[in-house]
Amino acid sequence: MPEFLTVDILFVIAVIYFSPHILISFPLILLIIVSSTILLNFVGQKRRKELAEIKSIVYNIRKNIYSSPQEIILSGNLKNLQEEIRLMFEKSKNDIEYLKRLERMRTEFLANVSHELRTPIFAIQGYIETLQNGALNDPNVNTYFLEKANQHTTNLNNLLNDLIDISMIESGEMRMSFRYFNINEYMKNIVAELLPTAEDKGLELIYQPVNDKLQLFGDKNKLRQVMINLIQNSIKYTESGKVEVLVKEEAKFGEIIIRDTGIGIPKEDLDRIFERFYRVDKARSRAVGGTGLGLAIAKHIIEAHGSKIEVKSVVDEGSEFSFKLKK
Numbered sequence: 001m002p003e004f005l006t007v008d009i010l011f012v013i014a015v016i017y018f019s020p021h022i023l024i025s026f027p028l029i030l031l032i033i034v035s036s037t038i039l040l041n042f043v044g045q046k047r048r049k050e051l052a053e054i055k056s057i058v059y060n061i062r063k064n065i066y067s068s069p070q071e072i073i074l075s076g077n078l079k080n081l082q083e084e085i086r087l088m089f090e091k092s093k094n095d096i097e098y099l100k101r102l103e104r105m106r107t108e109f110l111a112n113v114s115h116e117l118r119t120p121i122f123a124i125q126g127y128i129e130t131l132q133n134g135a136l137n138d139p140n141v142n143t144y145f146l147e148k149a150n151q152h153t154t155n156l157n158n159l160l161n162d163l164i165d166i167s168m169i170e171s172g173e174m175r176m177s178f179r180y181f182n183i184n185e186y187m188k189n190i191v192a193e194l195l196p197t198a199e200d201k202g203l204e205l206i207y208q209p210v211n212d213k214l215q216l217f218g219d220k221n222k223l224r225q226v227m228i229n230l231i232q233n234s235i236k237y238t239e240s241g242k243v244e245v246l247v248k249e250e251a252k253f254g255e256i257i258i259r260d261t262g263i264g265i266p267k268e269d270l271d272r273i274f275e276r277f278y279r280v281d282k283a284r285s286r287a288v289g290g291t292g293l294g295l296a297i298a299k300h301i302i303e304a305h306g307s308k309i310e311v312k313s314v315v316d317e318g319s320e321f322s323f324k325l326k327k
């Protein structure tokens, strides 16, 4: 019950109680009732107006009429509510934007995956058809076509493995197993494994050994994938010169650096190379067997180590990728 009505009732009782003559109190009671009704009506009208104002704001929000929270304006007593409604409007707008962005990413991802799958499948189909149409009996080309088809099968397999990794990472299923390991021995083995690939291209691949006792903390298997991708990238995107791998020992961590004298990466692409499927030069990357997932996976793995991959690059001079691991 509104406060003024309680006051009215109490007043009426008081008048009846204290009035010496009951007849005098009647006009007084009548006056009170009439004035209360007028007051009630006035307050009711005000509330109805406020409700209509709120209703129109809610309607406008529902119909997407506002483009910014500042357009939501309430009057008088409703000013208190204005800020809350503005905040609510902003939050729902951000939530919707986020969902739309996710949806866009999902569509893009699917389009990229289908495109990347189609490329090797079409190539394999093409080689098989050519062989079936007579090339099988031509000793000049048959083994070449078979080798090509086989190479595309390897690409397809690599792509599927990368996709499995990405989906494990994004669904939070990537299990890490952190241990201390001897970084010198570890790097020597990886570099030795990739040496033939570098030599095939006439590149020098150099590992500068570090303190033989240095132990770093990380997941050896996952880090191997990162190192291999970074070194392979340097080899793939370097036409002449060298690829250097070094470990710098600092007080609390070791920094792994992979440096090349390759084609470099334009400034405007530097921020994007860690995105899934992003390649600076798609045609060139595909020609060297890349799908643009390597750095996206590497970024996730290094972040799971509480660290970050850094990149510096100058077009036509070379690139340097680095990250730190705890000692």
Ligand SMILES: Nc1ncnc2c1ncn2[C@@H]1O[C@H](COP(=O)(O)OP(=O)(O)OP(=O)(O)O)[C@@H](O)[C@H]1O
Binding pocket: 162, 229, 233, 234, 237, 238, 260, 262, 263, 264, 265, 273, 278, 279, 280, 281, 285, 289, 290, 291, 292, 293, 294, 295, 296, 319
């Ligand atoms: N050392 C480098 N020098 C020049 N460009 C590089 C280098 N490393 C990466 N890039 C550029 O960044 C892109 C993304 O690299 P990423 O490793 O993710 O993909 P990829 O090597 O093309 O394919 P994948 O690693 O999936 O086989 C490459 O396509 C290339 O354009």
Ligand SMILES: [Mg+2]
Binding pocket: 229, 232, 233, 290, 292, 294, 295
């Ligand atoms: Mg790569």
